Every structure is written in structure tokens, then in C-alpha cells.
Amino acid sequence: MNKPQYLRIKDELGSQILAGGLTRLPSERQLCELFATTRVTIREALVQLESSGLIYRADRRGWFVTPPRLRLNPRHTSNFHQIVREQGGVPRTELIEKRAIPVPPGLRERLGLRPLDTVYLLRRLRFADGRAVCYCENHCLPTRVPGLLELDLAGSLTEIYREHYGLDYARMRLTFHPTALPDEVARLLGATAGLPALRLERLNFDQHGQVLDVDLEYWRHDSLEIEVDTAE
């Protein structure tokens, strides 16, 4: 058993974390002393633990133990705020940007639009207990939700749709795959660029079967677990 030192430190920290009771790691300097080793070795162990999803880095504040994943069941239409609350957390949505843009060519067909038709773009961050877990872009149809950009959009879009427009998310078509966090998204999430992530596209339909919007989401790899039961 000639395991490199960083792997031994990774294993040791990993089992300490799994045993519970830890929410935040000591500083890298303290870890160097604890394991009598160099910063480079400690860093390597920490990056491995980050890849495995056990810890994450919060900008300038050090390393923290990753909270339990949010469980998402795509068969149950429900919104982010509801999911986080049901799992005992505190949800928050932050609006980064809202504006009208020409429909991106890749979304045109799905939204039933012609070239250069306008869509409302919302760029938002989703937080669970203060931690940014998801970056989200909504592409909404001005004909369905006129005046949307004038509303307060730092909450649940589901609720805004219902209250202001009488529209319900009734059905969605999801497609997703794992990918690496693009630089810009990583920056917004305060995560390391290139970390694994889930890229999710959601085509939403209302109660009349008409298209409502297209969402594009990037989730941190350590923030969600998707569950599907084929017999539901």
C-alpha cells in the first residue's frame, strides 16, 4: 500500500466528514500543521474532495462541508422555492439581469417564433441556505406574459405566472446531461470553472398545452440528486 500522501489525507478528511459533526474545514494553514505537510499537498487533497462533492469552496471564506443534495423528482412539477422549503432549507432567488432580446436561434423552433422575434430573458441565481446552487436563464414569451419585465422577479416565476397571468406550469419536457461548468457560470456560482455540473433544459407548457417558456439551468454537481421511478 504505497498511497500518495495527498490521497491518504483525502481519505482521512473524507471519513472525518462522513462521520458528521463538521460543517467547515480548518484553514489550509491549519491543515498543513495538522498533517505536517505542505500547502501543495493539502490543496491536492482538498481539490479531490471537492471533485467528489464532499466539500466546496466559498469565495475567500475557505472550505465547507457540502450540505445534503436537493432531491428533485422531474415527475413532480414543483418549483425551486417549494422544493427547498420542503427539504427544510431556506430558498432565495437573485435576479442578475432582465431584458428583451431577439430569440436565440437554437430556441426559436421550440418557442414557435420567427427570426428576430423578441423574448424576455431573465438571468437568475438560486440559493439554498445562502449557497448558490443553480444558475438559471428563462426565455419567456412576451405575448404570453406582457409586462413581465416590470414585475419583481426575485422570487418564484411559477407564482408570478399564476398570480399575474392565470397561467400554470402544467407539463414540462426536460433534457439534461452532465457537463463542465462554463467559466462565466462558474464565476456567478462562486465555483471552480470546469467543475462537473448538470445542464438542464426545460420546455414548459401551461394548463392549455401551450408553450410558456424555455429554461436553461446549470446546477452544481454536488447540489442535487435526481430521482425517477418508472412505475409512478
Added chain:
Amino acid sequence: MNKPQYLRIKDELGSQILAGGLTRLPSERQLCELFATTRVTIREALVQLESSGLIYRADRRGWFVTPPRLRLNPRHTSNFHQIVREQGGVPRTELIEKRAIPVPPGLRERLGLRPLDTVYLLRRLRFADGRAVCYCENHCLPTRVPGLLELDLAGSLTEIYREHYGLDYARMRLTFHPTALPDEVARLLGATAGLPALRLERLNFDQHGQVLDVDLEYWRHDSLEIEVDTAE
């Protein structure tokens, strides 16, 4: 617009790939000449394209354009060989190892077993058109499939279950999340360790509602797209 050179090369190669007609990239040496730059810069561009899923590296044979993702709909119970064939590809399964082991503690409860009960472990690689896309571990119950290890296991387990034991995969419970490829799995897939991947757990039930086995799978991030429609 002061874009670093490796990003400009990445974009140029990316749009060449998306325009079609390319299945394999020139050698890194040829790319250096083509773009009049250094190996380091070319490498950086290639690694970015790999992260984005456009190209992949085949051991010692260079860089190739990634074939279209396999589309998986977890609502439709179907097996790997069937999925690949339906999408016009040639499937292959390679058995790496088969043996009886004491049930891993993490799987004990789901399989309804007691400590140190035996399970059959199959470790297999899944190929689509000669490319390793998935590493798979099956944990099967000796009481359900006695003598399994004596059979030829380099094919569809679904078919073996049906033909030899009269058992059908009738229902499954899937949970999955994105993650980084563990070193050992990356080695088996001939992929770069730490690349994004999908980690999928599947608890399978037979036509009588009884547990059949637990699968643990790692999929290359660029090899699948999961589709779910909430209204099916």
C-alpha cells in the same frame, strides 16, 4: 476583444466541428503548424473542447469528434443494447470481472440482505460503435439468479434474466447526479480522470415487484442525454 489565443483556436475548431464533415482532428503537431502556435496552446484549446463535450481523446490514437449523445428516457424501461441499436449504433458489452462478494454495506438494505450475505458482482464496460461510454457494476442476488456467474455475461443482462430465469425488469428506481470520473473508472473508460460524468444508481424490480439487483453506472458526460416528459 482581447481573447487569449487558445480560446480563439477553441472557437475556430469548435465551429469547424459544428459545421460537420469532421470525424477526427489532425495530430497535435499538425494543429501547431495550422495555427502557427505552440503545443501548450493547442493542448489548452483541445482540453476546453473536451470539457465542452465536442471532442474526446482515444488512447494513443488522437482526438476525435464526439458522436451524438445516446438519448435515454428513464420512463421507458429498455436495455443498453436495444437503445444503441434503435439509434443506429452497434452496441457491445465487455465483462471485466465477475465474482461473489459480501454485500457492500451501502447496498444491504435496498437488496434486503443481512451483513456478509453474498451478492454476485459483475463489472462491465458498455461500448457504442467501439467507444467505451459507460462503466457498470451489477450487484445481483444469488437466490434470484442461481448459477449466474457460470453464464456468458458479455451481453444484455435483461435477456439473460428473461431466457434463463423467466425474470423481467418491470420497474426501476433511478437516482443520479453529475460527478467527476473517479480515477479507476476513468482508466477503464480510457478517459481523463476528473472529467464530468453521470453517476447513476438503478434499483431494479421484477414483474412480481421483487428486487432483482442494484446497478451502479458511470457515464461519460458527452455520451448521453436524458429526456423526461412529465406528462407521459
